[in-house]
Amino acid sequence: MTLFDRVFNGSDAVYGLTEGAINAAIEKHGADKEVSFPNTAYSLPCYYGVTGTKVTNLGELKDALGVAKSLMTREKRLNDAFMSGVATALCAEFIEVLKYIDGAEPYSEPCYGHLADAVIRELGVPLVTGDIPGVAVILGKAPTADDAAALVKSYQAQGILVTLVGDVIDQCAEKGVNMGAGVRVIPLGKDVTAVIHVVSVAIRAALIFGNVAPGDAGALMKYTFERVPAFVNAFAPLDDVVVACGAGAIALGFPVITNETENIFRVPKSLIVQEDVSKFNATSLEARDIKIKITDINIPVAFASAFEGEIIRRKNMQVEFDGSRVDCFELVQTKDASEIEDHKIEVIGPDFDEFEFGSKHSIAYIVEVAGKSMQSDFESVFERKFHSYINCIEGVMHTGQRDMIRVRISDTAFQAGFRAKHIGEVLYAKIKNDFDAVVDKCQVKIYTDAEKVTELRHSLAIPAFNKRDDRLKSLTDESVDVYYSCILCQAFSPSHVCVVTPERLGLCGAVSWLDAKATNELEPTGPCQVITKERVIDERIGEYEDVNEAVKKFSNGALEDVSLYSIMEKPMTSCGCFECICGIEPFSNGVIIANREYAGMTPLGMTFPELASMTGGGVQTPGFMGHGKHFIASKKFMKAEGGIERIVWMPKDLKEQVAERLNATAKELYGIDNFTDMVGDETIAEDPETLLEFLTEKGHPALGMEPMM
């Protein structure tokens, strides 16, 4: 027997029952007898939602049955099975509404049966906000009453709304499970047709909250699929009627998870066999893409940003992990969803109690994540947050990154019960909460076994870091398809727009192209939006039609055009939070750069604040631009005017910070060795004449270049 046969058989059986019941009712009451559900403005909500027709009496109900029959097509195609499933659900609704004839109250404690519109409006709000993250429909009889109770409680603990149909209600009652709308466990009824009362909730949610027009079945199913996070848990044995109802659920976008193995046909993401009932919860959440918000981090000490700056001295240090002495590292790795068991935290090696007070050891923690929208480019973005996450733990200090980390655990944290696994708890909770848009599953491995850490550092961590560095090096403006806007600063610089490219990070120095990409993914309506770069206007100065359009849009019309690589022609604007300012130095045909920390005078006769007042405010000032420190060694640094060869002066501190990378770029572009030796600083000159003498003596290349203006 195929799945089609089962659906069609079940659907025929229910149709037969319904027809019999309606005929019997007409015989008893007459065709004009009124039928309705109590306390709803939506007639028979499922039928009304799908067809747009209101049914008021038995005669109309009979007509409606004819419409349902017409949906029960019998081609062996998926759509026929789905529509037969929907028709089966409609039949169930007809059977249920007959129970309410003459104002009868067919359901009694603890069962609810039909739910009033008011309940839906009330449940709808937390459903829309995600406070109720999902709706579980549990159907049939669990293998044991304990299984039933455990499953219901697992959903309850996650805030998921649970509806129960069939024997599972008695099983829960037997185990003393507290039931009722207040505790979000709603027993509907013991007949399988009672399942329609939860379908009715989903349909009315679409009509009320989704503004779906009754009768627009396509929009209805789109809404329930996208916005009603429901799923079905159906216990074996499944008869054909349940299979047919299941097809209806799948048509609405609700996956069915079952432990039935006989005569069942797996449909990926829709009909899932999970033989282990204790795993129904995890399987269902994954199938329906439901993410549970973590509100409490389960650790014995406090977690707050107030502890971020806490310093742990040697005498208060229970144990230290020091990457400068022994092997240590921290790493995020993207895995396939099947390789990850969500919230699994493993400690491999001795725990903190086995270390002597004040001793030094190896540690490695690997956070493995999976998600449909996860990209390996985000790994380093997450990893950079570890410093803040671990520092926010009371009594724990963290410095450094990658394989140069140092972590100290204080004696008081240790005495409070803080152990290795709690690092995992914190990383798990923060990653899942902060990056829920891209992380579906996450597990943490903590290694304290020194040999294992050493081995993994060389076999896993270092190759991963090298790979990332290579990726960063290969990331050029030409190698990517899109750039990103950043308008985070518009609160105080209303017309400023940063165009963030791989080789030109945001001028604040805090937003690289990868950061912007991650921000865009995590907050799609946020400050970083995709900018295409398809229609080039002028390659030399880096001007694109699409970039100009984006800048005009994001600056609300204040800026018309901008170049990416020129300081003289249509330079990019600055807000006010630039790390550095670059300004033209006319005597030498060059530019000087001043960083924010530099308090002294520059050869332009202006200090940093004086330069800043000319450069900021979101206006284009040819000859001046704000930029990040990292941009100084970029091959795109004022490329249109000749590039870094133009740099004639920088404060000594800044020069030292960027020397290595800047010299490498100078060597690559112009074959100049130790370029920074030719660049002046405040110890050499603070006025243009002395600077010019120095540059002439050193043979600085800018002197022989074309004047910039």
Added chain:
Amino acid sequence: MPLNKKLQKFSATVRSVELGTGDKTTTLGGSNTYPFYTFDNPTTNTAKIGIEISDLGLAEEPDCMKEFYAGCETVVDMAKKAVTVEGADFLVLKLIGGDPNGENKSIEELVETAKSVADAVDFPLVVEGCKNVEKDSQLLPKVAEALQGKNVLLMSAKEENYKNIGAAAGLAYDQLLGAESAVDINLAKQLNVLIKQLGVDVGKVVMNVGSAAAGYGFDYCISTLDRVKGAALGQSDDSLLMPIITPVADETWSVKEASASEEDVPEWGSVVERAIDMEITTAVACLSCGSDAVILKHPTSIAAVASMIKALV
């Protein structure tokens, strides 16, 4: 030489949002020129004025307000008096008492107050929460539920709680939604986009893009109003075409110019006059930079602002 009038015509129009039901509705928005630029296009709908009262009654009000509401025993009495004020187009009930750091009144009690006020007056109504994000996210949905069918405006949904308030006011109970952001055009825009994505009809959304008393960081407020209006009209930016409502009294009555006693600063003159002047000055500035409605407190201020609006259109 003849004067050639150059008219500034925009293709976009700020959405009109109807507040209240039946005969007593008032319309916010609907303009397609800069404020009071009647020479560009005749104004079809003028700016509106709300009069505010709070669930705390007169307890924390200045003497001049106690005088005005003299004889009122309850909040309902005050509401009845407020709606008779010449120039007031709608009533604003602030549920300040809900603030957990203040009186911390229960949600049931506040809903009851809102209901009794709504039942007592036949006038367009705006209900403001207590400004505590968490409390408001529970309180305002309940108010929306209790006042079904009255077409009230609930203020405010912010970035932190727009889902709760937006889903209740905009989706479940069919009320109007106030979207509040902090003096930044992009935040205002983002919140509107999020509210739209929630499924709320943008035609039922009114914005509060931030407010301040004149002289208290007011330039930020003004430039935000100006830019929002400019982007909405000039670029037909759909996510900014909501009418703007600005709570003015909230800001002006607490600053020192409005509250320092005559004993402390005799050289500043009458405290009542100062308070009213602050309120009028701020309101006029907001209206001339883009607010489609302002919320005021004193009847004298309301009369003055109403007469200005009338004179200019």
